[in-house]
Amino acid sequence: MTTASEPGPARPDPSLSAIISERRHLINLAYRLLGSLADAEDVVQETYTRWYAMSREQQEAIESPGAWLTRVAGRICLDLLGSARARRERYVGEWIPEPLPDRTEWISGRPGASTLDPADRVTLDESVNMAFLVVLESMTPAERVAFILHDVFRYSFAEVADIVGRTPAACRQLASSARRRIRAAQSPATATAQQAGIVRDFKQAWEAKDIDALIGLLDPGATAISDGGGLVNAALRPIEGSERIARYAIDIADRVPNMTILERTVNGQPGLVAQQDGVTVTVMAFDVAGDRITRIWAVRNPDKLRPWTAGQPH
Structure with missing residues (x-):
């Protein structure tokens, strides 16, 4: 993906490595937003496709490539969540989020990919346990995106508003509503x-x-x-x-x-x-x-x- 500007071995593009380093963050974000690893991988691929469709000048004009990638991925996820409800109605039987193995047992589903590729791993914490993901499924797309971006990934409501297309105050209300749903569904903690x-x-x-x-x-x-x-x-x-x-x-x-x-x-x-x-x-x-x-x-x-x-x- 890199090209040399002069004869000899290709030298890595420092901006390219910075862009690629965002991949794991984007996978983590998209999986929590969609409950589907396959869909999350598609979202990340589409996000990078949009980045590389821009000219070098357009890319260099972006002050924070990481923020740009997150914004694009978040918007793609929001669109997918909107269409997911119709897909779920056609789904045969009950729909459950995709389960993830422990990081020591992760097997990449892509041919030729390393089974130890850290970019394909989702960080396993309380925001990916199955009960949590199932509650997320009951939320509106905007609630889910606002809650995950703010409460899990700590984006400001101004940043969330830019992705969701609502005011920061509206996003604050969306996240609050989502929080109430989580609290109402939570079981008492068990060690x-x-x-x-x-x-x-x-x-x-x-x-x-x-x-x-x-x-x-x-x-x-x-x-x-x-x-x-x-x-x-x-x-x-x-x-x-x-x-x-x-x-x-x-x-x-x-x-x-x-x-x-x-x-x-x-x-x-x-x-x-x-x-x-x-x-x-x-x-x-x-x-x-x-x-x-x-x-x-x-x-x-x-x-x-x-x-x-x-x-x-x-």
Whole structure:
């Protein structure tokens, strides 16, 4: 992508390295805004395409290339969020955000890309846990963008306003509304070690087909949601109640006797992965309140499992 101004080895363009160094930030931003790694990658690619479509003079006239890239990526995300609702209405079954593995297990889904490429990793913190992302899905596009940019990435409301196309005061109200939604949906905090123990107990009870133990680990009002995208078998509607979820889990264990269940980090929190013949077919995230599981999200859509499956046998 660099060109030499004189014969001999090409010398790196310092402005180019500065632009490329923004990639990880843009991936992190776009994933939180869209809940889809595939869409986030497309947004970042489109953002860079727009940058390189400008002349060198136009690029040099931009005071802060990083701010320009963020503004463009944010606007593309806002447009995508606006059209996402129509796409979700056509989606087969329930839609769950794409789950992310722990950074030590990240597998790049792009052919030829290094599995250790840090530019493709999303930083795993509380703003990417599955419960948080699911609440974001309930927000309007403008609420989501204002909240993520201000509360998570610490942009000023003046900067947010430039992206959202509203006044700073309006963006402040959007972020406040989003904050209320987050607070209303949040479960009481449970220590990670305690969560891991409960998820481990769930795994062991599932493997043992111990329905009483499963029911005891689930909140009576628990909900389980699965996402197959119409590509693989999955429950088309949420399964509600501890006993129904437990029976559904046992039914899966009976129908898929060669399934291997592994403890894994999913979006920064304790989760489970189900494999068949060494291939990841389901990634499960959990919401835990106290000592009970309140929500389970099981992603089975293979298009959403690329970071988990690239390089695995087919």
